[in-house]
Amino acid sequence: MSSDDEGNNLDHENGNDLRAAICAQIHDQPSIPHPPTRSVRVSTLAKSPPWVKKFLHRLPLLLRVLLNPISYFHPVSIKSVTTAGSGKWMVHLMKTHFFQHYSTSDAEIRRLENRITTWLADANFAVELGEVRWTAHVPINTAFDIENNLKVGDFMAYRTLPGAVNLTQVIRLGGLDAAVVIPSYLLPHHEHILPPRPTEFQEMQMEQAIEDAEGAPATVKATTALKQLRKDETNIKISAHAHLPASFHQDLLNFVAATVKATKVIEMDRDFEEIKSLRELKRTGTNLSESETSSVMSADNTATTTGTMDSQATEKGAEAKGFKSFMRKVDQGMKEAGINMKDGMRKAGVNTVNAMANDRWIAKLVGKITKKLERAQGDVGYSGNIPVALAWYREKAEPYSKILP
Known part of the structure; x- marks a missing residue:
């Protein structure tokens, strides 16, 4: 047995490997194989009596006063979370959103x-999170947002084959952390502090701000803000980071190399499709203009023959007509040559991708990056916004007035 196979065998002494193997085998079973005898459903909590809802609606301050100490003195701590699933779901997503129709027309794809x-x-995949801690802070003053912090001490991902003994750890990170910031007006019974509905005057101000913006970043930010204003949306801010160092299995690196190569080939096919469609549109527009030009020229020639013009003007018109006809023939020949060369250029482009971005070269490049990640220190992450439509919150607004908003 090779050393690589020995590293893939299940280690019965390792609790992380054992939990991942068990979860990978029972992923087809219910999510909670041993449910507790007593539990409180979220739907039960949501079905409060009408007088309770009315009371909290009249006193939203009371809700914040209750949630503030509860969130502060009740941090969520979980020793380990393990989840598993089949890779067939990921295959369905990739066929729907990534490969699409390109695989039917290209042998390489x-x-x-x-x-x-x-x-x-x-294969089945199992993801394990170790030492999960979640804290939240609900402010009493609505001028502040709700802040949530998630910390994960260890992150591991495993791959296993059904009925096999081997269990391969494909990813291991030094940990994860995430911060989620939620606006306070998204709390229940806080529709009175929702942003007002967008007006035409606000849209005009935003449009003027886009015109007055200096630089591309300011223009992009103003344009995004205008789109959200028209959609009546707000944002939940999220920031997630993966802690280094990180280790990756060679099978995962080969998978990444194949995905990168497929991305480049699909991108080239997409570019050729766009060029072809633009060429067709341009050719259609050119033909229309040429027909209009020929009709105008025929009308001019008819008027010239019926009218009285001197011989010099007639010679100049004939020369102009001959030059335009020559240019039309040259332009049409170039178009036909471009159409005939399209397939050859596409094949040459795919061959160039195969020569420059072959599997070995991509795997070598990915391997160099992963080796650096195995010794690096720091964080790698992403920060962005999750749009939330405000229409649902406005519809749930109740007509009762507030005593303590």
Whole structure:
């Protein structure tokens, strides 16, 4: 048995490997195989008596006063969370949103699709989070937002084949953390502090701000703000980071290399489709203009023959007509040559991708990056916004007035 196979065997002394193996085998079973004898459902909490809802609606301050100490003195701590699922779901997503129709028209993309889907579809994947801690802070003053912090001490991802003994750890990170900031007016019974509905005057101000913005970043920010204003949306801010160092299995690196190569080939096919469609539109527009030009020229020639013009003007018109006809023939020949060369250029482009971005070169590049990640210190993350429509909150607004908002 090779050393690589020995590293993939299940270690019965390792609690993380054992939990991942168990979860990978029972992922088809219910989510909670041993449910508690007593539990409180979220739906039960949501079905409060009408007088309770009315009371909290009249006193939203009371809700914040209750949630503030509860969130402060009740941090959520979980020793380990393990979840598993089949790779067939990921295959379905990739076929729907990534490969689409390109694999039916290109043999190289079809080969890469088979390679990628084989690694996913025949396996089960388990993800384990260790030492999960979640804290939240609900402010009493609505001028502040609700802040949530998640910290994960360890992150591991495993791949296993059904009925096999081997359990491969494909990813391991030094930990995770995330921060989620939620506006206070998204709390229940706080529709009185929702942002007002957008007006035409506000849209005009935003449009003027876009015109007056200096630089691309300011213009993009103002344009995004205008789109959200028209959609009547707000944002939940999220910031997630993965802690380094990180380790990756070679099978995962090969999978990433095949995915990167498929991305470049699909991108090239997409570019050729766009060029073809633009060429067709341009040719259609050119033909229309040429017909209009020929009709105008025929009308001019008819008027010239019926009218009285001197011989010099007639010669100049004939020369102009001959030059335009020559240019039309040259332009049409170039278009036909471009159409005939399209397939050859596409094949040459795919061959260039195969030569420059081959599997070995991509795997070597990915390997260099991962080796640096195994020794690096720091965080790698993403920060962004999650749009939330305010229409649902406005519809749930109750007509009762507030005593202590």
